[in-house]
Amino acid sequence: xxxxxxxxxxxxxxxxxxxxxxxxxxxxxxxxxxxxxxxxxxxxxxxxxxxxxxxxxxxxxxxxxxxxxxxxxxxxxxxxxxxxxxxxxxxxxxxxxxxxxxxxxxxxxxxxxxxxxxxxxxxxxxxxxxxxxxxxxxxxxxxxxxxxxxxxxxxxxxxxxxxxxxxxxxxxxxxxxxxxxxxxxxxxxxxxxxxxxxxxxxxxxxxxxxxxxxxxxxxxxxxxxxxxxxxxxxxxxxxxxxxxxxxxxxxxxxxxxxxxxxxxxxxxxxxxxxxxxxxxxxxxxxxxxxxxxxxxxxxxxxxxxxxxxxxxxxxxxxxxxxxxxxxxxxxxxxxxxxxxxxxxxxxxxxxxxxxxxxxxxxxxxxxxxxxxxxxxxxxxxxxxxxxxxxxxxxxxxxxxxxxxxxxxxxxxxxxxxxxxxxxxxxxxxxxxxxxxxxxxxxxxxxxxxxxxxxxxxxxxxxxxxxxxxxxxxxxxxxxxxxxxxxxxxxxxxxxxxxxxxxxxxxxxxxxxxxxxxxxxxxxxxxxxxxxxxxxxxxxxxxxxxxxxxxxxxxxxxxxxxxxxxxxxxxxxxxxxxxxxxxxxxxxxxxxxxxxxxxxxxxxxxxxxxxxxxxxxxxxxxxxxxxxxxxxxxxxxxxxxxxxxxxxxx
Numbered sequence: 001x002x003x004x005x006x007x008x009x010x011x012x013x014x015x016x017x018x019x020x021x022x023x024x025x026x027x028x029x030x031x032x033x034x035x036x037x038x039x040x041x042x043x044x045x046x047x048x049x050x051x052x053x054x055x056x057x058x059x060x061x062x063x064x065x066x067x068x069x070x071x072x073x074x075x076x077x078x079x080x081x082x083x084x085x086x087x088x089x090x091x092x093x094x095x096x097x098x099x100x101x102x103x104x105x106x107x108x109x110x111x112x113x114x115x116x117x118x119x120x121x122x123x124x125x126x127x128x129x130x131x132x133x134x135x136x137x138x139x140x141x142x143x144x145x146x147x148x149x150x151x152x153x154x155x156x157x158x159x160x161x162x163x164x165x166x167x168x169x170x171x172x173x174x175x176x177x178x179x180x181x182x183x184x185x186x187x188x189x190x191x192x193x194x195x196x197x198x199x200x201x202x203x204x205x206x207x208x209x210x211x212x213x214x215x216x217x218x219x220x221x222x223x224x225x226x227x228x229x230x231x232x233x234x235x236x237x238x239x240x241x242x243x244x245x246x247x248x249x250x251x252x253x254x255x256x257x258x259x260x261x262x263x264x265x266x267x268x269x270x271x272x273x274x275x276x277x278x279x280x281x282x283x284x285x286x287x288x289x290x291x292x293x294x295x296x297x298x299x300x301x302x303x304x305x306x307x308x309x310x311x312x313x314x315x316x317x318x319x320x321x322x323x324x325x326x327x328x329x330x331x332x333x334x335x336x337x338x339x340x341x342x343x344x345x346x347x348x349x350x351x352x353x354x355x356x357x358x359x360x361x362x363x364x365x366x367x368x369x370x371x372x373x374x375x376x377x378x379x380x381x382x383x384x385x386x387x388x389x390x391x392x393x394x395x396x397x398x399x400x401x402x403x404x405x406x407x408x409x410x411x412x413x414x415x416x417x418x419x420x421x422x423x424x425x426x427x428x429x430x431x432x433x434x435x436x437x438x439x440x441x442x443x444x445x446x447x448x449x450x451x452x453x454x455x456x457x458x459x460x461x462x463x464x465x466x467x468x469x470x471x472x473x474x475x476x477x478x479x480x481x482x483x484x485x486x487x488x489x490x491x492x493x494x495x496x497x498x499x500x501x502x503x504x505x506x507x508x509x510x511x512x513x514x515x516x517x518x519x520x521x522x523x524x525x526x527x528x529x530x531x532x533x534x535x536x537x538x539x540x541x542x543x544x545x546x547x548x549x550x551x552x553x554x555x556x557x558x559x560x561x562x563x564x565x566x567x568x569x570x571x572x573x574x575x576x577x578x579x580x581x582x583x584x585x586x587x588x589x590x591x592x593x594x595x596x597x598x599x600x601x602x603x604x605x606x607x608x609x610x611x612x613x614x615x616x617x618x619x620x621x622x623x624x625x626x627x628x629x630x631x632x633x634x635x636x637x638x639x640x641x642x643x644x645x646x647x648x649x
Contacts, residue, residue: 009183010390011383016374019381023200026165030157034208037153041212044146147213154208162201165384169193172388178460179420180392187275192387196380203377207370214363221356273303281543394459400479406486406567406598408471410434410457415466417452426452428621429466432614436567439599441609443642444618450602453618454570457600458487488566490590492573492604494553496545501530502537504545505559512563524559524589526552551586558589569594571601606643615639 027034173193280287280296287296411433418425427449434440442450455461456468459475468475475483496504505520506512517537521527529552533539545553561569571590603609610629617625617632617639625637632639 008185008188008386011386012389014378014382014385016378019378019385022385023161023165023204023381026161027157027204029164030160033153033157037150037157037208038212040146040150040153041209042216044143044150044213044216150212151209154212155205158201158204158208162197162204165200166193166197169197169384169387172390175393176390177392177394178455180390183420185275187277187279189387191275192383196384199380200377200384203373203380207373207377210363210366210370214366217363218367224356273300273307276300276303394462394480395476396480397477400477401473403470403473403478403482403486406436406470408436410568410598410600411469411472412453412456413467413469415456415463415468417456417461417463425449425621427456427463430623431466432616432623432626434598434600434614436598437596438613439594439601439609439611440614440616441601441603441612442616442618443603443606443609443639447620448618449621450618451572452621454489454572454600454602457568457570458489459483486566487568487570488561488564489570489572490554490557490561490593494545494550494557496541496548496553496556498540498543500535500538500540501556504541504556505537505563507560509560509563516563517559520559520563521555523562523592524555525585526555526559526589529555554586555589558586558593562593567597569597569599571599573602573604606639606646617642 170193173189276299280300287293412430415427415430416425417427430449430453432440442453444450452461456463459468459480462476470478470483470486497507499507502514502517505517509516514537518527521530521537530537530539539547541548541553541556545556548556571594601609601612609615612629615625615627615629615632616623617637619638625632625635625639627635633643
């Protein structure tokens with residue numbers, strides 16, 4: 001059986017602007033940290049400017065020294081014997097004429113501060129040496145600190161923004177109705193809610209860090225190049241660079257579409273892997289019982305290999321970005337050198353422009369590689385926003401009034417309901433009343449609509465026609481939280497959390513004390529088996545109560561309902577899967593639970609509902625019979641046939 005990604009019914013596409021503007025909405029809360037990180041990135045980029053400023057004077061100084069030596073040699077050879085040679089001071093003055101225009105100003109400022117950059121012979125001064133061995137390393141340390149603050153602040157902001165996104169995703173999932181949860185693949189939903197935000201977090205961290213530094217490093221280098229070109233009358237050469245720089249982006253934009261497509265496919269395949277793992281672990285009892293471990297191993301290996309193939313294809317397209325950018329950079333550099341040769345530009349004027357061009361290669365490459373990150377993150381963001389924009393929540397009237405108690409009766413008034421995609425109504429034109437303190441039982445075959453009735457009472461669904469009222473008020477006009485607080489339920493399949501027994505009993509009653517938990521467990525006939533283990537109420541029950549028997553899980557659920565103490569109780573075939581001895585214990589617990597409560601019981605074993613005040617018999621969504629046990633049995637209809645079948649069985 002092949003495992004393939006199933007595109008969800010709510011998936012949609014978003015533009016880059018839509019996807020990232022909404023992501024910024026989560027980051028905006030931490031804009032101060034982002035601002036600090038960006039400023040540190042700007043300051044880090046600014047430390048490159050002094051390096052650019054030093055390059056041309058150093059080249060000119062080296063050229064001047066070489067020229068001075070040549071002139072001195074020529075003068076010595078050409079001068080007549082006995083002619084005076086230049087003194088060291090004269091050579092110093094001549095040498096100073098070759099220094100950049102800003103050097104004398106720097107030297108005067110240094111002298112005012114008591115710093116001698118050169119001694120009388122022109123050699124390096126001790127103060128300059130101090131600057132070289134102390135100040136420059138200090139500046140390097142400051143640069144490292146700025147880099148650290150840049151990355152830390154942006155990582156801090158990105159991590160918290162994505163954490164907020166995860167919380168909102170969880171809330172969004174919780175808000176959806178049971179119709180949504182009945183249509184969705186739980187494993188794929190988990191990957192979408194956990195895996196996609198993790199991908200976005202890693203991408204945003206790297207992107208913000210690079211975006212806070214790389215553009216400013218490029219800006220500092222380009223600003224120097226423009227200033228240098230204007231100052232040295234090299235506007236034509238500058239034009240060659242300005243025309244060539246945009247060529248970096250052409251291949252990146254072209255590769256971006258393919259990267260996005262394969263990134264989305266790799267996310268989808270990863271979702272299939274997570275979904276299959278969740279499914280196998282959830283159904284591990286079936287896997288063990290049928291000995292299909294090796295079969296599941298092969299299926300898991302197959303889906304992982306398909307995931308690997310997709311990831312590698314996306315990775316290959318991403319790898320093309322770096323070499324392409326490098327190739328274009330080399331072509332542009334070669335073209336620039338050819339132009340300089342043809343324009344007869346001196347080496348001293350070429351190299352100062354090449355240095356910043358070479359230094360900005362790394363940030364330019366980083367910005368180009370961001371396309372890969374942007375496309376990958378956008379694929380995740382599209383899946384996230386598709387889920388966030390989903391609206392299958394049970395609507396609540398803005399005028400919904402609070403309701404703290406159940407006082408009179410529940411009425412189903414000509415209620416009909418059909419599940420989406422079904423060919424017939426699950427409940428059709430159902431009408432009946434449940435008076436306070438009474439017990440109404442619903443019986444019928446599988447698929448007759450029994451559980452749907454209880455779902456309508458809890459307002460897990462809304463009827464397409466008719467209405468359900470409590471004390472004369474339509475459930476749709478009540479606050480959903482108030483309605484659920486009035487109802488407790490014990491289901492056929494008892495689901496427990498992987499927590500202690502006490503935590504499971506007190507679930508939904510956060511203020512309950514240990515003594516109240518114990519009292520509820522005693523009423524549910526659960527205290528004895530709980531205390532038979534050394535851990536007692538601190539025993540962890542395992543995934544879905546894995547370590548407990550069916551009867552033990554049911555009694556924990558009954559204790560939970562007793563502790564909650566709701567006025568309305570729903571019992572959905574709570575004893576159908578139990579043996580006779582366990583059923584008696586559970587039934588006694590249920591009798592304790594039902595005392596002084598209005599009970600809506602869905603019964604599989606008809607012997608448990610003989611004393612119900614009203615029994616409804618359902619068939620294909622319709623109520624075909626109603627009455628007490630004696631009345632229905634005497635009528636010799638569907639109910640009697642069901643009773644006789646269980647008696648003979």
